[in-house]
Amino acid sequence: MTMFFQQLVNGITQGGLYALLAIAYSLVYGVMGLVNFSTGSIYMLGAMSSWLVCKYIIESFWLSVLISFGVGFVVAFVLEKIAFSAIRGATRIASLICTIGFSQFINEAVALIFGKATQGMSTFFDQELFAFLGVHISVMQAVLVVTVIIILVALQFFVYRTRIGLAIRTVSMDEKTAGLMGINVNRTISIAFSLSGACAAIAGLMGAVYYRSFSAYMGWMPGIKSFSAAVFGGLSSMPGAILGGYLMGIIENFGVQVFSTGYRDVISFIVMIVFLLVRPQGILGSKKKVKL
Amino acid sequence: MERKRYSKYNRLLVALAALIIVLILPYVFSGYILQIAVYAYIYILLASSLNLLIGYAGIFSMGHVGFYCVGAYTSALLATKLDMPFVICFFAAGLLAALAGAFVGFVALRLNDIFFAFATMGLSEVIRIVIQNSDFTNGTLGVTGIPLPEWFGRSMNREEFYYLVVVIVVIVVVLISKLAKSHTGRTLAMIRDDQNAAASLGVNIFKYKMMVMVLSCFIAGLAGSLYATFIQYINASNFGITVSINIIAMVAIGGMGTVSGPVIGAILLQLLPEYIRFLSNFRQIIYGAAIVISIMFAPKGLVGIRWRRIKLIDQLCCLFETKLNNEES
Numbered sequence: 001m002t003m004f005f006q007q008l009v010n011g012i013t014q015g016g017l018y019a020l021l022a023i024a025y026s027l028v029y030g031v032m033g034l035v036n037f038s039t040g041s042i043y044m045l046g047a048m049s050s051w052l053v054c055k056y057i058i059e060s061f062w063l064s065v066l067i068s069f070g071v072g073f074v075v076a077f078v079l080e081k082i083a084f085s086a087i088r089g090a091t092r093i094a095s096l097i098c099t100i101g102f103s104q105f106i107n108e109a110v111a112l113i114f115g116k117a118t119q120g121m122s123t124f125f126d127q128e129l130f131a132f133l134g135v136h137i138s139v140m141q142a143v144l145v146v147t148v149i150i151i152l153v154a155l156q157f158f159v160y161r162t163r164i165g166l167a168i169r170t171v172s173m174d175e176k177t178a179g180l181m182g183i184n185v186n187r188t189i190s191i192a193f194s195l196s197g198a199c200a201a202i203a204g205l206m207g208a209v210y211y212r213s214f215s216a217y218m219g220w221m222p223g224i225k226s227f228s229a230a231v232f233g234g235l236s237s238m239p240g241a242i243l244g245g246y247l248m249g250i251i252e253n254f255g256v257q258v259f260s261t262g263y264r265d266v267i268s269f270i271v272m273i274v275f276l277l278v279r280p281q282g283i284l285g286s287k288k289k290v291k292l
Numbered sequence: 293m294e295r296k297r298y299s300k301y302n303r304l305l306v307a308l309a310a311l312i313i314v315l316i317l318p319y320v321f322s323g324y325i326l327q328i329a330v331y332a333y334i335y336i337l338l339a340s341s342l343n344l345l346i347g348y349a350g351i352f353s354m355g356h357v358g359f360y361c362v363g364a365y366t367s368a369l370l371a372t373k374l375d376m377p378f379v380i381c382f383f384a385a386g387l388l389a390a391l392a393g394a395f396v397g398f399v400a401l402r403l404n405d406i407f408f409a410f411a412t413m414g415l416s417e418v419i420r421i422v423i424q425n426s427d428f429t430n431g432t433l434g435v436t437g438i439p440l441p442e443w444f445g446r447s448m449n450r451e452e453f454y455y456l457v458v459v460i461v462v463i464v465v466v467l468i469s470k471l472a473k474s475h476t477g478r479t480l481a482m483i484r485d486d487q488n489a490a491a492s493l494g495v496n497i498f499k500y501k502m503m504v505m506v507l508s509c510f511i512a513g514l515a516g517s518l519y520a521t522f523i524q525y526i527n528a529s530n531f532g533i534t535v536s537i538n539i540i541a542m543v544a545i546g547g548m549g550t551v552s553g554p555v556i557g558a559i560l561l562q563l564l565p566e567y568i569r570f571l572s573n574f575r576q577i578i579y580g581a582a583i584v585i586s587i588m589f590a591p592k593g594l595v596g597i598r599w600r601r602i603k604l605i606d607q608l609c610c611l612f613e614t615k616l617n618n619e620e621s
Contacts, residue, residue: 035406087588092405093352094587097544100354101583104537108577220533224417227410262425269414276403276411 002134007253013141013210015249016148020203021226022233022241022248023155024196029235030172031192034092038079038103039200040223046072046201047121047208047218048110054122061124061209065147068205069198076197080190103219111216118215121208144206151202152242155195159238168192221265225252228272234285243283314458318451326454330522332562333461334515339542339554340468341511346540347549348477349504350484351401354409354536358396358416359389359509361531363516365423368435368526378441382517389513390506392419397505401498413533424528434527438520450522457518464511469551471507480504481549534576541579545586547593556594 021039028036049071050064057063083098125139159165167188170178179185207222208214226245233244248268255267275282317329338360345351363385370376370384400411423429440448441456448456471477482490483497491497520526538561546557561582565575590597599605 035410083584083588090587090591093346093350094591096352096406096409097540098584098587100537100540101544101580101587104534104580105577105584106580108574108580112573112577224410224413228414231407231410260425263421266418266421269418272414273399273411273418276407277399280403280407 003257005133005135007257008250009135009137009141011250011253012246013144013249014253015246016145017203017206017210017222017245018226018229018248019152019242019245020148020199020206021222022230022245023152023238024200024203025227025230026235026238026241027168027192027196027199029230030238031168031175031189032084034095035099035227036193036196037096037099037223038106039196039226040219040221041103041106042072042075042197042200042219043204043207043222044107044110044216044219045075046204047214048114048204048216049201050205050208051119051121051214059122059124061143064205064209065202068201072201072204073194073198075201077190077194079197080193084189084193085186103223107216107219114216116216118213118218121212121214123212124209140209144210147202148206151199155199156238158195164188164191225265225268228268231272231280231282232275234282236281236285240282240284315455318454323450326450327522328563328566330454330457330518332559333457334519334522335539335542335558335562336461336555337464337511337515337518338539339546339558340465340551341508341515342539343543343546343548343550343554344468344471344504344508344511346543347547347553348472348480348484349501350405350487351501351505352405352409353412353505353508354533354540355396355412355414355416356508356512356539357531357533357535358412358419359393359512360516360519360535361416361419361423361528362392363389363513364520364526364531365429365435365516365528366513367517368438368520369429371438371521372435378521381521382514385517385520386510386513389516390510393505393509393512394502396509397502401501401505413536416531416536417533420528420531429528432527432529434525434529435520436525438524438526440521440524453522457522460514460518464514465551465555472551476500476503484549537583538579541583543593545582545593547595550593550595553593553595560594 021043024039024042025035028034028039046068049068053060053064053067079102083102084095087095087098123140125143127139129137129139129142131137159168167178167183168191170181170183171185171188171192175185178188203222203226204219207218211218225248229244229248230241231244232248233242234240248271251271252264252267256264259267314329318326321329338356342353342356345353345356366388367381367385370381371378376384396412396415400408400415403411424432429435440450440453442448443452479490479495479500482493483495483500487497542557542561543554544557545561546555547553561579565578586593
């Protein structure tokens, strides 16, 4: 029983990271109908910027959050301007290949500058919050969970209650009609894309704090796994992506108990493949009818 | 008319020169460069087989390394555990990879393009992780002591194996170019360009996609067998996603949907970082940047660029052609 709750707590903490990244995928998929493969790299850049802040400026968690938010936002903005505006109208495969190239480029550039080895990250909130019947919850876990929830709620508010959010939702429904209704489609896509980058970067900061490490290749696995999470919950719906992220974190932590740790990464892929076969639109997603 | 004759003549000349270079390579260079060359040939196989999927059928697979891995391990395990001769290992590798491809295709081909890409990537990672963790495949230690093939009662040396690889690559590439021009190739191109139109003309899309998937995985399995036999040691950690991305880069840079594109892309991306020493640290960066640049500025790859449009090159070509003309008359 103790084990059960301990794994549940760990799963929720980790699930928060996946939920943030899944939201990043979901936002881009919503407005552009394609997948940004370099989300994992932006995750890594977020971790990198927080690592730099803690190492060279000041060991502050909240400043790191701000800085990674900014870095993610700017990088995604630039990426969109360079890559997606240039190739908009190309086939989906071409743009996916392009984001793969960017992802590779960013990862390797960081590996070249800071080395390929895993670097230690300073620890925050190391003390224990409380232990209940043998279940240990650290302050860090609580902070991470609360921060993720605050960000998710703010994002929901932004998308469902503001004018820009309305524009984003309109564009994801139908790009052409949205343009006819006087919405600046390019700017909306740019905003959604930058926001998704900011989410991914904050997830990266959380990842660096949670695992207490940073490396140039840390983005691969979370990037792919959270895509699985997004598919699992429903790529076309934001609440679905959040749900998928949390469920994926929990499933993974329980799965490790059942199988050995070596198979940790397999679990999320199997969940994704099963869902793609059985219910491709995910738990909460709605099926899109293909019109000819 | 005149122009056409010369372009054919030129092409033959280039092919002949390439063949001569390939054939005399083992006499001129030592072991290391030979190894690089064999790597390049293996990558030609991989890029050509992936091009069958991406370029001809419009199926974007990001898990091609998984089938390569299956082929390599099949061949290695058959050779070390059961002492099978190379021929059997080689074809068994292809067949098992094709079987894996058939399974993956059956599972994933009904998905749309992006989901297919991620599903294949996930499956290739699953394959790698399972191989890395199972005792049967020697786990993280990898398989060692894979013998080179035997002939005339003795085992081949590396130079002879080099020629074997060359022969296999040439056969495969020729067969692929034949396939591209056949009825099947045209049908695949139609499916790539407009799936709905093809379906409405009565083409069984799933059957054709399945066929090209099996064929492509078969070739990838053969490449895996050649790799395992040549290197004589394999480890599952060498079959990560990066390999898939490198193959995609070769196809994208060379030119999707052409026969010569992947060949050129594979040779270029394999040899360039090796020969220009100071670039070898930047190898993966080059791959990444090359993908982005080629998609943005030359979506049809190096083969698709109209070189004649660039003035300097056009002038050079004209000079060369008039010279040839004078010599002939």
